[in-house]
Amino acid sequence: MSRSNSPSRSLSPSRSLRPVRLGVTAAAAAAVLLGLVSCASASPHADGDADATAPEQCRTLDPKLDWPDDARDALDAMLAEAGDCSGEMPEDAPVAIFDWDNTVVKNDVGYGTNYWMLNHDRVLQPAGADWTTTSRYLTDAAADALATACGDGTPVGEPLPTSTDADCADEIVAVLDGETRGGETAFEGYDARRINAAYAWSAALLSGYTADEARGIADAAKADLLAEPEGAVWTVGTSEVDGYVHVYPQIADLVGALEENGIAPWVVSASGQPVVDAWAEEAGFDPERVIGVRSLEDSEGRIVPGLQGCGDVADGEDAVMTYIDGKRCWANQEIFGISGAQAFEPAPEDRRQIFGAGDSDTDVTFLQDATLARLVIDRHKTELMCRALDDEDGRWIVVPMFVDPKEPQDEPYPCSTDGRIEPDGSTSPLLREDGSTVEDQRDGAAA
DSSP, X not given: OTTTTSOOOOOOOOSOOOOOOOOSSTXXXXXXXXXXXXXXXXXXXXXXXXXXXXXXXXXOOOTTSOOOHHHHHHHHHHHHHHOOSSOOOOTTOOEEEEOOBTTTEESOHHHHHHHHHHHTTOOBOOGGGOGGGGOTTBOHHHHHHHHHHHOSOSOTTSBOOTTTOHHHHHHHHHHHTTBOTTSOBOBOSSOTTTOOHHHHHHHHTTTTSBHHHHHHHHHHHHXXXXXXXXXXXXXXXXXXXXXXXXXXXXXXXXXXXXXXXXXXEEEEEEEEHXXXXXXXXXXXXXXXXXXXXXXXXXXTSBEEEEEOOOTTOOTXXXXXXXXXXXXXXXXXXXXXXXXXXXXXXXXXXXGSOSEEEESSGGGHHHHHHOSSEEEEEEOOOHHHHHHHHHOTTSOEEEEEOSSSOOOOOSSOBOHHHXXXXXXXXXXXXXXXXXXXXXXXXXXXXXX
């Protein structure tokens, strides 16, 4: 993307922040009161002058918006602890990092954009009508299935007629979900803690467009997705898919509260950069604080399959995107200016985000790095929920989905046997920092 190669803006939270225990307990409410007192603007008339103005309080969460009480208390405590009430954003502002899909919004903007593209004939025929050129991780079975379904009758670089060719559209939708319609694995050979090849392929479907053209496609998709009612579905080919994306008012309010308290909110998303760029301001994010999947461009500025590098991984190796440990790498590199192999390691505490919010295993690593509070939207994702429910340091806050929350999970999460995703995609026991095994965790709502 055109602006992804610009110099990184380093926002290291250098002020001294006293860590507080932000569990979902009554103690959080007391922390809020203490924080509000410490953050109140002192009156200039300390001698009790009758003209003295009442102290102003730091902004807290909107009381009209629905949060679990303990979560609201914990978040307000975090705002009071880290905020400065000035409404200004210093260069060394503390940082908050949000995942996007199903954290800031209900549903997935990357896939929503792909579905819109398929219904409006915006996916372009790949080079040589050869689908292996779209991802180094695409299996031969998936490439053959796509070639059979979509054919070679459309010239290279021209739109495939997916609004009328249900066979082609259905195969693309299936591969986006990780398997062919025949049930064969669509992607293989990647580090499952640094990249999700299907998500990277979602971004690669914008290949052939400039970043500005891709942003225009995302804007058009956004308008349609926002206009649809809650629960809407679209038919793509013959497949039924989520047909709406709505911003969570609670999260947009939290973003505004962070801004007004001098805490810089960032997005680190596994959707494509032009897509998240198009959506960011809908929830109050500064467009300059957005990190999505960053694709390569050709000499004419057109998106091509392939990823920009992170850490000690070079451009075009297609080995790291904003996914699990890759999210840490991109956050460290672009927000905190940490380069090379160190970008994959936990940064010193004074160079980390104070807050993180996420909903999926995709987010577990950058959430662990947050020093004051970690908000989890509960979608029953095993590794994330094992960490959050174990709550090793008392800073995890778990809330139900704000729209269509999931029913409590009856069986415990298998943290002690299958709690961690390994690079090869297998699972293993989840360990704490001290090396002990996280016990199987029961959904708090089902306990």
